[in-house]
Amino acid sequence: MPRRYHGTRQPHRSRNALGTLMSLVAAFVIAVISQLRYLGVALLMAIESACIPLPSEVVLPFSGYLVYKGELNLWLVGIAGAIGCVIGSWVAYGVGAWGGRPLVERYGKYILVSRHDLDLADHWFKRHGEITIFVGRLLPVVRTFIAFPAGVARMPLWRFTAYTFLGSLIWCWLLAWIGLKLGEHWNTLGGYFHRFDTVIGIVFLLFAAWYVWRHVRNLRRA
Structure with missing residues (x-):
């Protein structure tokens, strides 16, 4: 009996903790925007x-x-x-541009990433990847981290900025x-988006893996 009781309460506690965290985030967002308006x-x-966790969906x-x-x-x-x-995004780009590649070259061997892999990734991104900055900004999960590979590839900053802005x-x-249309029910959107974050992330990663595989295969044939 104790195990049964304990097992049924644990998910409830987790949901309560998550709900409390989201409430705190929402309260912080409301306070900042209410005071600073557009600057907020x-x-x-x-x-x-x-890349600091603060959902734009709120x-x-x-x-x-x-x-x-x-x-x-x-x-x-x-x-x-x-x-x-x-x-x-300039911050994340800077980390990728001035710290990302040397760090990966130094420690990448421990996770089976070679210099050749980095060269290939840089070549692929410079040739095909710039539009992914624009597309990536429209995808939950992906949009937050898309600036890192652009920095590592040293994508021209003005083009990175233009794609990011658009x-x-x-x-x-x-x-x-959507918040305008929802009116007083605006806070329901965050929960709706986060239900699909994992699915969207997995789909994007699978697509990226397929695209890289196809590109590598074409390079070898050439």
């Missing part, structure tokens, strides 16, 4: 794009809710969010618009 939107999106729908109330402008929310994404602009406008 940019700041929070910069934090997320610098930031932008709440901003959309303030648009619904007439306190913010939808277009300015999108622009502020996109600017924040660019600033945060992809982020669409993402920010879309989520803020």
Whole structure:
């Protein structure tokens, strides 16, 4: 009996803990945007794009809710969010550009990553990968980390910035618009997106693996 009771309570406690954490995140987001308005939107999106866990699925729908109330402008929310994404992505890009490759070259052998693998990845990204910055900014999970390979490949910063801004602009406008349409129910969107984060991540990784495999096969044939 004790085991049975304990086993049935554990998932409930986990859900409560997750719910409490999300409530704290939402409270933080609400406080920042309520005080700083567009600057707050940019700041929070910069934090997320610098790979610090702060879901845009909370930031932008709440901003959309303030648009619904007439306190913010939808277009300015999108622009502020996109600017924040660019600033945060510069941080991740910098880590990839100035720290990523040497670190991987030094310690990559322990995880079976060779210099040849890095050369091939750089070549692939420079030839085919730049558009993935734009596409990646539209995908949950992937969008946060897509700047690292761009930095490692030393993608020209101005093109990285342009792709990041355009992809982020669409993402920010879309989520803020959904928050506008949801009105007082804006906070339901975060939970909806996170149900599909894992699935989207797996699908993207499978597609990336298939694309790399096809590209390597074509190189060998050439």
